[in-house]
Structure formats: structure tokens, C-alpha cells
Amino acid sequence: MTQVEQLARFVVEASYEDISAEALAALKVRILDALACAIGAMDGAPIGTLRSYTEELGGAPLATLIGGGKTAPDRAAFYNAALVRYLDFNDSFLAKHETCHPSDNIGAALAGAEYARAAGRDLLTAIAVAYQVQCVLSEKAPVRGRGFDHTVQGAYSAAAGVSRATGLDIAQTANAIAISGTANNALRVTRTGSLSNWKGLAFPCVGAAATQAAFLARHGITGPAAVFEGNKGFIETISGPFELDWSKVGLDAVPRTIVKRFNAEVHSQSAIEGLLELRQKHHINARDVDSIHLETFDVAYNIIGGGEEGEKKSIRRKEEADHSLPYLLAVALLDDGVLPAQYAPERIVREDVQTLLRKVTVVPDEDLSRRFPEQMPCRLTVQMRDGRAFTVEKTDFIGFTTRPLSWEHACDKFSRLTEGFAAESLSQEIIAAVDQLEDITTTDLMAILARAGNATTGDARTGKG
Numbered sequence: 001m002t003q004v005e006q007l008a009r010f011v012v013e014a015s016y017e018d019i020s021a022e023a024l025a026a027l028k029v030r031i032l033d034a035l036a037c038a039i040g041a042m043d044g045a046p047i048g049t050l051r052s053y054t055e056e057l058g059g060a061p062l063a064t065l066i067g068g069g070k071t072a073p074d075r076a077a078f079y080n081a082a083l084v085r086y087l088d089f090n091d092s093f094l095a096k097h098e099t100c101h102p103s104d105n106i107g108a109a110l111a112g113a114e115y116a117r118a119a120g121r122d123l124l125t126a127i128a129v130a131y132q133v134q135c136v137l138s139e140k141a142p143v144r145g146r147g148f149d150h151t152v153q154g155a156y157s158a159a160a161g162v163s164r165a166t167g168l169d170i171a172q173t174a175n176a177i178a179i180s181g182t183a184n185n186a187l188r189v190t191r192t193g194s195l196s197n198w199k200g201l202a203f204p205c206v207g208a209a210a211t212q213a214a215f216l217a218r219h220g221i222t223g224p225a226a227v228f229e230g231n232k233g234f235i236e237t238i239s240g241p242f243e244l245d246w247s248k249v250g251l252d253a254v255p256r257t258i259v260k261r262f263n264a265e266v267h268s269q270s271a272i273e274g275l276l277e278l279r280q281k282h283h284i285n286a287r288d289v290d291s292i293h294l295e296t297f298d299v300a301y302n303i304i305g306g307g308e309e310g311e312k313k314s315i316r317r318k319e320e321a322d323h324s325l326p327y328l329l330a331v332a333l334l335d336d337g338v339l340p341a342q343y344a345p346e347r348i349v350r351e352d353v354q355t356l357l358r359k360v361t362v363v364p365d366e367d368l369s370r371r372f373p374e375q376m377p378c379r380l381t382v383q384m385r386d387g388r389a390f391t392v393e394k395t396d397f398i399g400f401t402t403r404p405l406s407w408e409h410a411c412d413k414f415s416r417l418t419e420g421f422a423a424e425s426l427s428q429e430i431i432a433a434v435d436q437l438e439d440i441t442t443t444d445l446m447a448i449l450a451r452a453g454n455a456t457t458g459d460a461r462t463g464k465g
Helices: 003-013 021-040 045-057 073-086 102-115 120-140 151-166 170-183 198-218 234-239 266-282 298-304 325-335 351-357 366-371 407-418 424-435 442-449
Strands: 093-095 098-100 289-296 360-364 378-384 389-394
Touching: 003 120, 003 151, 003 170, 021 073, 021 102, 021 120, 021 407, 021 424, 045 073, 045 198, 073 102, 073 198, 093 120, 098 120, 098 151, 102 120, 102 151, 102 198, 102 442, 120 151, 120 442, 151 170, 151 198, 170 198, 266 289, 266 298, 266 325, 266 378, 266 389, 289 325, 298 325, 298 360, 325 351, 325 360, 360 366, 407 424, 424 442
Parallel strands: 289 360
Antiparallel strands: 093 098, 289 378, 378 389
16 A cells, blocks of 8 residues: 555544544644634634635535635635634644644535534544644654645645545545645745735645545545655655654544644744743833843744744734744733734834834744753743843743643633624534534534624624625
């Protein structure tokens, strides 16, 4: 068997019973967290553009858009995944040389499962499979160092999730994964230099393409069977050599993912938490701060601290702000937190945060780098104008694997993000649906999610679809 055929066997043979009680509880937290992010993003400018785009082009009404309306599954996969991703508040998985957002796969899995009228148990299994594939490939076959985006592994995971959700057989699943993996090898320029809307839309695009690949395979279209190990395949051209036996892979990745406490790039979480602890303990007023100095691990420095992926003090838009440690630390100190409100255009350009972010320095530290990803370590010092200095060291944050987010905390985050987009009664209905997902159908879940959009009426405010 080729490697993609081995992967396909893993996907098809995975079952709900393979998900441990710990993994199931963690998976429900991640699904609720992703839906919170999705509903909380409904008024984002790119989301409105995608809604208009979808309405203009149409599509067979086979899958539901969060907020109402129906379209073709691949377009629903794109739109719903974009909702999950837009705030950049969804979960993450940390490998030594790769970071990904496994809940990016949920939009595609929902579209495939709804089309197939899948039971909630099958939806849960499909999402668990997608998480596993993306996390394992991120560990074994990182691509960032070679100039490719983490959505490259997502091409395999999203196709695996949709294939499982739609009930494809092993041959069809192998073809779906091969098509998607061959066709979707994105460049890391998406997340370097001056950032664009595409930062939040790159994976939704891959999810839509993976959904299309699954439906093509369902209709008999074949893909390169040697997509991994073949001449000019993934291993030779992109990842380099790696060893992976899919027969020994389980469904244990979900508890190893982390959930964000703050609406900020994942590698900033412990630093933000530490700064807010100093702010509260010492009653720090940002106007009295002379400088903020952060020592962090190399991955954080390179991605969001001004290292190899570009300087991080020229901040003009959301996509740049949520990937800038100087901005994130400055706005956190000023506003006592980082939530979607901290990315309002008028907040980003305000003089107070633009001035303070230029007082932030970020440097990499070898010892801290060695401790990542088992820890998210940092050392932060706030120097005051009167000569006092306050320092904190962190190894993790609430939501990290060592301090996982509880169901109760997930419900609180859901309520905060969906306020203004769903009436309290609808929010509680969505929470209950996720909590009992194994006992309902995907169609049931999507019918509830279609009603999100207006906190008073529960009706979608973004259009008909």
C-alpha cells in the first residue's frame, strides 16, 4: 500500500468508539470554541464580502451557512471555515517546527457531514480524524522552514475529515486525499511581511478545495497514489524524509491542542497573561511605562516578534495587529485584555497604542527556545519612568495543555463572543447541542446555527445566502 492508501485505511476504519472520554470532552470544548469564534466573527468585513460572493455565484442548497442560507458543500465549507478563522481566536497545535489551527477543519467537516445526513457521532469522528491527521503531519513533516504554509498539512487533514464525514470507502478516500494534497501547497508569504485578508482565508480555501476533492473522488476521479513518496511528491519536494505508520495512530491528538485565552496569535498567550498579572498586581498605568522588554522562544520571535517573518511595529490593520507582539502587549496593557474590540480599525491606529508599541522590545532566548513546545515560556520586564521595574516569568497560560480550558470556561468564552449575535436562549441551545452532539444529527446542529446573527430575534443579519 502507498502511504496515502495507509492513511485512507486509518480514516475509514476510525470509529466513535476509538475516541477516549478525555478526548471526547476536549473535542466538544474545541467545537464549542470554534463556533464561538464563528458567530463572533459575523460582522467582519471579509465575512460580508464572502457572503455577497456566495450569494452572487449561488450553488445547490445542500449545506447550511452559519447565520442562515444554503449553498453547495464546498462553498459552505469555505464560508463557515472563514467564520471560524477570521478572529484568529480558535485553537492551536504546537509542534517544534510547525504550528497549526486544527479547528480550521471543522467548516469542511460540517459541510460533508450535513450533506451525508451524518449522525453526530460520525461528525465527531470526522473532526477527530481531521485533528489527528493535521497534528501528526505537523509533528512529523513540518513545512514552514521550507517556505510553505501550515495549510499544506491541512490539505490532507480536511480531505480526510470530509471523506470520513461523507462515508467514502478506502479507495475513494485515498483519491480525495491525494487530489487535495497534490493541489494545495500554499506559500508561507501568506503570514510574512505586510499581512492581508488572506491570512484568515488561506485555510478556508484549502478546506473548500478538500471538500471538492472528496466529492470528485466520490464520483470516480482519481488522484496520484504516490502523492507522499512518489517522484516529485510531497516528501521529495516539500517536507523532506519522515517516517509515519498510520496503523499505529490513534485519535488522541485533540487533548494535545490548546485553546486561546486572548484574541491573539497563539505564541503570545503566556506573555499577555504575564503582563496582565503585572498590571493587576502593581497597578501599572501605561502612561507611566518607560519600556516593555520581552524575552521569548525563537518561534514566537520569528513569527510575531520581528524576526525572520518581518518587523512588527508598522501596524495598520487587524491582520498585522494580531500577529505583532509589540501591538498585543501594548493594547493589553492599555485595555486590560485582548478581545475582538482591540482590533477595531480606530483602536489600532489610536496614538496611545501606536506610541506604546514602539516601547516594546522582543528578543529570543536560547534556554526558552529549548523549552518550547512543552512549555510556552517567556520572561517579561516592565520598566517604569520612576525607576521601578517589574518582572514576571511564565511557562504556560490558561488554555495550554498544562492548564486546559474547562467546559465551563468554554461556555463563558462562547457567551462573551456571541453576545450581540445570538439571543441568550439561542446561545444556550447551541451549547446544549454541542454537549449532546453524539445524540443528535449534523442536520439538527446546522439548523440551530442557521439562526445565529441577531441577538434580539435570533435571525441571521448577514443575508439570505
